Amino acid sequence: MLNGLSKNKAVIGIQNPVQMDDTNEPEPDISLLIYRTDFYASAHPVPVDVLAIIEVSDASIRFDEEVKLPLYASHGILEYWMIGLESNRIEVYTNPKEGTYTSIQRYLPGEEIPLMAQTLSVNEVLISD
Template sequence: MTVTIARWTLADYHHLVQAGLLAGRSIELLNGLIVEMPPEGPEHADSSTRLMPLLWGAAQGRYQVRAAKPISIPPSDSEPEPDIALVRDRSYRSAHPHPEDIFLVIEFSNTSLAKDTEDKPLVYAQAGIADYWVVNLRDRCVMLYRRPAEGRYQSEQTLFSGEIAPLAFPDVTVNISRLLTNES
């Protein structure tokens, strides 16, 4: 027996959301498929929350920091909700940020590690998002995906220590140990 999977467009997905059919569910759209997101554990929630003030403080009107808000990627019919996204500083009342608005996407990952390191890099690279970080809470490292070309990231690095900075804002440095420890 052959199974056919129905893929949703961004327009279909938005209609479902507006109709309330997906209310109360933690989901995102990836490559036309509605995917459930696991609940955030305490370490995941705390790690992303603790990074926010540093990013806000360094913004100085150059970008907005969006936490767990949708970004729209029309070519792939995807609307993920990354833990943190740095986007152009403008209003998004009529549409979520699109790839050309996005400077950096960050995911804090434990139970969703496979999705964050297999599915999402393809979606983001195909959209041309230049900088994608996965804070791997399971293996205590940060995985950097950069230089998208031909639908894939050409540069993938795994770092266990040191400092990193968004490609678009090299003055905004983040200490990797700060992302991975439970200390203040």
């Protein structure tokens, strides 16, 4: 899915912690982080390091919507994706303001999603080999 990201452009974290504050350190399914040469070995990323967070939601959909969504928005995470396996769609939340996202885009199979100067096919994201 993210193979097209060029070297030295971003660090991709897979279920690695992101330190939101002293009491919240979620482990998103995928985090796209500002590139660092140490790949965050010296410290967990914090919200200003995050380009996007992607959660794959099936049984966790309620937790992702009710807990993680407002947590990420309140800490200024610029882009939050929920990949809905049961709904067969991807929701992209952007423009965090005052603890909520002011923009929501929904993408269905056959559509494309912009991400870091490239596009991803919804079909490619939702369907695995």
